[in-house]
Amino acid sequence: MTNEAFDDITKQKLQDYSAAIPDGLWDKIRMPAIIPPADQFDQFVQDKLFNYTGLVSLELWNRIKPEEDEDKKYFFFLPRAGMVAASILLLIVAGTVSAYLYYQKFNYPNNTIENSIQINNNKGNYQSKKNNTTKAKEEVQTNQINELAITPIENESTANSSQDNTSSVNDMSNSSTQKTNITIESMNNSSSLSFGIPKKQSQNIQFNNNHSSSETLINNSNLTEEEFNYIATQKFDVSLISFQNKSKKYISTEKQIAYTNHASSIKNVVICPTDQKMRNSDWDLEVYASPDYAFKTVSSNTASQQYMNTKDSSEKARLGYTVGFRIIKPINDHLLFKTGLQFSQINENFVYRSENEIKTTTVVTIRNIILANGNTVTISDTSVLQQIGFKNNSVKNSFRSIDIPVLIGYQFGNDDLRIGINAGVIFNLSSSFKGVLLDSSLSPKPFSKETNSVYKNNIGIGIYTGINIAKRLTYNTSIFAEPYFRYNLSNSTTPLSTFNQRFSIGGLSVGLRLNLNNR
Amino acid sequence: MYLTRRNINMIRMRFFIMIIILASFSACNKDLSDDFRQYPNNAMNDTSWSANISSNAALNGILDSTLPSMMIDSINLNTADTIRFANNVELSFPANAVNNPTGYTISGKIKVEMLPLLKKGDIIRALQSTTSNGALLEIFGQVFIKLSNNGRELILAPSKSIKIRIPDTQDNPLPAMIVFKGRESTPPPPWGKDTSATWLRSNDGSTIGTWYKTGSGPNMKGYEFTTQNLRWVSGGKFADSTVPKNKLTVILPPNFTIKNTVAFAVIENSKTIVELKANYASRSFEANNIPLQKKLTIITLTKIGRDFYYGNRSINDIGNIAIYNVSPEKRSLKSILSELDKL
Numbered sequence: 052m053t054n055e056a057f058d059d060i061t062k063q064k065l066q067d068y069s070a071a072i073p074d075g076l077w078d079k080i081r082m083p084a085i086i087p088p089a090d091q092f093d094q095f096v097q098d099k100l101f102n103y104t105g106l107v108s109l110e111l112w113n114r115i116k117p118e119e120d121e122d123k124k125y126f127f128f129l130p131r132a133g134m135v136a137a138s139i140l141l142l143i144v145a146g147t148v149s150a151y152l153y154y155q156k157f158n159y160p161n162n163t164i165e166n167s168i169q170i171n172n173n174k175g176n177y178q179s180k181k182n183n184t185t186k187a188k189e190e191v192q193t194n195q196i197n198e199l200a201i202t203p204i205e206n207e208s209t210a211n212s213s214q215d216n217t218s219s220v221n222d223m224s225n226s227s228t229q230k231t232n233i234t235i236e237s238m239n240n241s242s243s244l245s246f247g248i249p250k251k252q253s254q255n256i257q258f259n260n261n262h263s264s265s266e267t268l269i270n271n272s273n274l275t276e277e278e279f280n281y282i283a284t285q286k287f288d289v290s291l292i293s294f295q296n297k298s299k300k301y302i303s304t305e306k307q308i309a310y311t312n313h314a315s316s317i318k319n320v321v322i323c324p325t326d327q328k329m330r331n332s333d334w335d336l337e338v339y340a341s342p343d344y345a346f347k348t349v350s351s352n353t354a355s356q357q358y359m360n361t362k363d364s365s366e367k368a369r370l371g372y373t374v375g376f377r378i379i380k381p382i383n384d385h386l387l388f389k390t391g392l393q394f395s396q397i398n399e400n401f402v403y404r405s406e407n408e409i410k411t412t413t414v415v416t417i418r419n420i421i422l423a424n425g426n427t428v429t430i431s432d433t434s435v436l437q438q439i440g441f442k443n444n445s446v447k448n449s450f451r452s453i454d455i456p457v458l459i460g461y462q463f464g465n466d467d468l469r470i471g472i473n474a475g476v477i478f479n480l481s482s483s484f485k486g487v488l489l490d491s492s493l494s495p496k497p498f499s500k501e502t503n504s505v506y507k508n509n510i511g512i513g514i515y516t517g518i519n520i521a522k523r524l525t526y527n528t529s530i531f532a533e534p535y536f537r538y539n540l541s542n543s544t545t546p547l548s549t550f551n552q553r554f555s556i557g558g559l560s561v562g563l564r565l566n567l568n569n570r
Numbered sequence: 571m572y573l574t575r576r577n578i579n580m581i582r583m584r585f586f587i588m589i590i591i592l593a594s595f596s597a598c599n600k601d602l603s604d605d606f607r608q609y610p611n612n613a614m615n616d617t618s619w620s621a622n623i624s625s626n627a628a629l630n631g632i633l634d635s636t637l638p639s640m641m642i643d644s645i646n647l648n649t650a651d652t653i654r655f656a657n658n659v660e661l662s663f664p665a666n667a668v669n670n671p672t673g674y675t676i677s678g679k680i681k682v683e684m685l686p687l688l689k690k691g692d693i694i695r696a697l698q699s700t701t702s703n704g705a706l707l708e709i710f711g712q713v714f715i716k717l718s719n720n721g722r723e724l725i726l727a728p729s730k731s732i733k734i735r736i737p738d739t740q741d742n743p744l745p746a747m748i749v750f751k752g753r754e755s756t757p758p759p760p761w762g763k764d765t766s767a768t769w770l771r772s773n774d775g776s777t778i779g780t781w782y783k784t785g786s787g788p789n790m791k792g793y794e795f796t797t798q799n800l801r802w803v804s805g806g807k808f809a810d811s812t813v814p815k816n817k818l819t820v821i822l823p824p825n826f827t828i829k830n831t832v833a834f835a836v837i838e839n840s841k842t843i844v845e846l847k848a849n850y851a852s853r854s855f856e857a858n859n860i861p862l863q864k865k866l867t868i869i870t871l872t873k874i875g876r877d878f879y880y881g882n883r884s885i886n887d888i889g890n891i892a893i894y895n896v897s898p899e900k901r902s903l904k905s906i907l908s909e910l911d912k913l
Contacts, residue, residue, distance in 0.1 A: 416853070434895065438615050439875075
């Protein structure tokens, strides 16, 4: 019987079969899940190690997160001197920023006063603002605050501010007819003081007290005599109250002068950010190498045209190079002063054909010699083979120089990428020449620094200009590329030479800029 | 994104290494390069050998430069006359002793050219040897005599003899000398070396005697022989054939070939000069019958282009395996002739 046949029989027999569910079957089904017994070993380990703590070696952490350790080295693993320098620098920067922000805040109230007055002036008559409720609040640390904060000026002007928009004094005088309520929220001398002036609106003046750094809000309004006396008993500055009561004027310009005088004392001890910007204490070192290509300008002095033509066809410029270093002193964030020392070598190929050249080659010849007795011996003879022909000689002429660049650079950009322009002069210290040159008979003649009478030993001054592109690699290391052009102002040949020759050099310096401050 | 410190240090290190390598490269850079090209048809670059020497081979050019100058004079054939050349060489003609090539007697004045080769160096300069079909001769001198009239070379009349007196360079003439005549190619080459030339004993009744000159001037001793032959005439004797001999082989560098080089073995204490013939198969120069236990000097003369090369090697005894290499040097012709004059 196959499986299919068995299935068919079963289906036919049981298709319509039904039976009652026995009692308790559903209860058995609903029995709670059987919880397997806990592993005793696991339980034992858990009990022993659950609260266990142990030291983790640094090496283990190095294995787990080595990159983070590398990153930490940038600051925390600096040398001691570097950390000190970095800390000092950090303090300078922090102090400078704080002073800068403080200075900015110090100037800010002046603007607020002026703006507030201006707004009120534009509004015209203060009488139209009766329904406005203004609360003046002044927080003071000592009672001397009023002595140094406001200097009253007698001004009996009663001009209507609606007709004179240029004076805040007049604005205040206009409010002298308004009823003013003064509410002392706290009578403690060291606490804050508030002047409540309900339903009276004159002018809001907000300023910062430089000594306490607290914020003072004065609602200038008319005071009753009781209110004045009360304030006087609380040792407030009577002059202020008297001023407010008598002249009912508030001289905001004088207030500005007071603040300015106060701020000047701060500026004497803190370097403001703008000053700091002008003083860059960095020293940088540039180390660079450059492939160079020399452009030659040649003219005849006493040489024949044939000589010039032969010289021109014999000489071909080759790639030279420059290596050197420059010390950089940033004047500010944009201007740089650079100087250093560099070695340059201009190369050119001197090609000429020499005739009747003998080429000597050692050869081994093997000969079978028949001796007198008839025997044959094989003789291996080492001898010299000479061949005659011509040579196409290629000689490398080298023009070497040691120079001092003196450059001024201007750079801009962000910390990550900076672009700059360098320009200046290059002073030649020494020049030497080695190679082959045509003599008057158009024959190649070797020359060196000792035997040279054609080229100068010092080519003088050259003009330098280049465009510098620097990409920061780390906090104190940048890589830079600088395409440049150098134009020599004088000939490299002596006046006695039959021709005049001057080199101009173009190149691409590539190097590293290292910060010497060891940050 | 900033690089890690390790990468930065690597970049720094590579940069400085690059600068150092650049500087080193500059210091060690080879300044001179050359591209050598052979001249295609230059004689020096021809190192090939041939079985035979062509008429225009450089070898023949050697003779033009090294052959001693002919002594030239004239004689009247109508009467007997004697010509006295420099170096005390005398040539005596009987009357009517000269015919033209067709056999008719010539009368009147004719041109006489004479070249005496009395020293070893002179013989080598004329590219002559002292062998008779390979047998070595010990000679006292060689003479070349040429008679001509209007550019036509003349011959001696039958049964007519001329008398030649030449001084002995050793001033000690030896007895029992015989006359040898030079056998040349037929016709002899108009220019250059006759590679087939050899010496044969003259059987025409020629005799050699000694000659003493006294009286005015310095006393002198020499040889006087009569001969019926013109052109090459020599007097001497065969070398001792009983002494042990061997074959001498000389190997030269590849530039020195059959086309441009002649080689000689010069036996010391004897006016015996053996030309080493070129062997095409072994690219060498060789000669048989070289006596053992005798000092000799190997001399090579080469002309390549316009340049002369001189090879010289002295050997006390060639030994049983007589194979020697010689390295010729480039020398001036004057220097070479001076060296030959010392032999």
